[in-house]
Structure formats: structure tokens, C-alpha cells
Amino acid sequence: MPTITIAHTTTYRYRTAVVLGPHRLMLRPRETRDLTLTAFDLEITPTARIDWSHDVAGNAIAIANFDVARETLSIRSHSTAILNAPDWPVFPIAAPATSYPFLYSTEDWTDLGALSAPQYQDDAGRLSNWVEQLVMHRPTDTLSLLKDVSNGITAQITYEIRESEGTQGPLETLDRGCGSCRDFAVLFAEAIRTLGFGASGVRLSLRPQ
Structure with missing residues (x-):
């Protein structure tokens, strides 16, 4: 069973310090029978309060809220997952x-x-x-x-x-x-x-x- 890693980085730079509003993040892979998430790390600079929820499709949603104004915003995530799905077919058909x-x-x-x-x-x-x-x-x-x-x-x-x-x-x-x-x-x-x-x-x- 292959193990994969997913690294994601988003960086915003502003001319002057700005007040950061809430950010809606969809970065955590959704676990299924064919995908097992073994590690997930989320790093945000400046420090944010993270509130987690799920949407109707079962996706993990992180809402990041900030208390300070900054000239940069950096969002980094790192996931490790094990894939259990066969190469072909990827799903059974009746x-x-x-x-x-x-x-x-x-x-x-x-x-x-x-x-x-x-x-x-x-x-x-x-x-x-x-x-x-x-x-x-x-x-x-x-x-x-x-x-x-x-x-x-x-x-x-x-x-x-x-x-x-x-x-x-x-x-x-x-x-x-x-x-x-x-x-x-x-x-x-x-x-x-x-x-x-x-x-x-x-x-x-x-x-x-």
C-alpha cells in the first residue's frame, strides 16, 4: 500500500498591514475506506484560532480567525496518507x-x-x-x-x-x-x-x- 505526502503552502503579502478576516480552509484530506490519514499538520502565521467543522459532503473545514493586523499571511499544511484503493478498477460496478x-x-x-x-x-x-x-x-x-x-x-x-x-x-x-x-x-x-x-x-x- 503506497504512502503519500501532500505539502501545501499559500503566502499572501500586502503593501501595508491589513486586518485579516476569517479564512475558510479545506486542506485536510477526507478519510475514506480507500484512504487512511496518518498525520496532518497545519501551521498558520500569524497565529490564528482554528474552528473545525464538516460540510454536507463530509469535508473537514477549518475557519481561521485572526486578532492582529499583518503584512503577510502564511498557511502551510502537511498530510501523510496511506492509499488502499486498487489501481483498476477504482470502484466496483454492479x-x-x-x-x-x-x-x-x-x-x-x-x-x-x-x-x-x-x-x-x-x-x-x-x-x-x-x-x-x-x-x-x-x-x-x-x-x-x-x-x-x-x-x-x-x-x-x-x-x-x-x-x-x-x-x-x-x-x-x-x-x-x-x-x-x-x-x-x-x-x-x-x-x-x-x-x-x-x-x-x-x-x-x-x-x-
Whole structure:
């Protein structure tokens, strides 16, 4: 089982001392069955009061509050984790869903139907037309299809470090031909929604009838 370390450093420098407002930090990896966090250190300068909570997705959120004005702010985190996930497949697929297309059961559709609805306006169907080029056959192997979509994104979209807040829409990413990791995730999730998959972020719903 491989052990990985993740080091993250963010530093802000200001022309004059500024009053630092609360900062919302998402730096602690989320533990799952496939990832065991063995160490996590968070160092903030100047000293901050840290209040921890969890969001609805189970992510650990740290709110840093400051009492002093400073010309610099430094945030450093260091994580050590053990990966237990197999290289392939990365998750099991129910037998009836191994071949695409497949149908969700009525019960699952109640829970997952909204996750398959596109979240970005695309009146001309450009995203649907784009992802259709990556569908080799119908029927086809579901896991291979998802891998083809992922490979299509990395082949056609250039990775860039983008420090601006928020995410690009999928069509903007296609038009620009570049994006950050979160833009890749949005493009992937929206693309497979047009194929009928239920997707939340990069989590897929493969529970068919």
C-alpha cells in the first residue's frame, strides 16, 4: 500500500498591514475506506484560532480567525496518507451496469435522477456532441467509456494553475482549451450527465435495475 505526502503552502503579502478576516480552509484530506490519514499538520502565521467543522459532503473545514493586523499571511499544511484503493478498477460496478447504456431502477431514479440532469445551459447541445465522439460503440463497456471521457479531456484540455475563485463552465473550458483540476472535474461530470449518468462532482452513481 503506497504512502503519500501532500505539502501545501499559500503566502499572501500586502503593501501595508491589513486586518485579516476569517479564512475558510479545506486542506485536510477526507478519510475514506480507500484512504487512511496518518498525520496532518497545519501551521498558520500569524497565529490564528482554528474552528473545525464538516460540510454536507463530509469535508473537514477549518475557519481561521485572526486578532492582529499583518503584512503577510502564511498557511502551510502537511498530510501523510496511506492509499488502499486498487489501481483498476477504482470502484466496483454492479453487474447490470457494466455495459452502457443501462437503466436506473425506479427506486434509484428517485434518488439519482436529479444528479443526471445537466447543470449548465447548452441550448445547442455542444457538450453532448463533443462527448458523443468519445463513445466508441453502443453497447460498450461502462468503465472503458468513463476512462475514454477522462482521457479525452486530458488529451484536449491543457492543465493550468488558476488562482481565481470558482469554476469554469464546461463550455468555457472547451472554448479556452485549458483549465484547472476543478474545471476538469466539472467538465467530466457534466459531460457524462449528457450520457445519462448520475454524477455529483466526480462521484458517479452506478446502481442500475
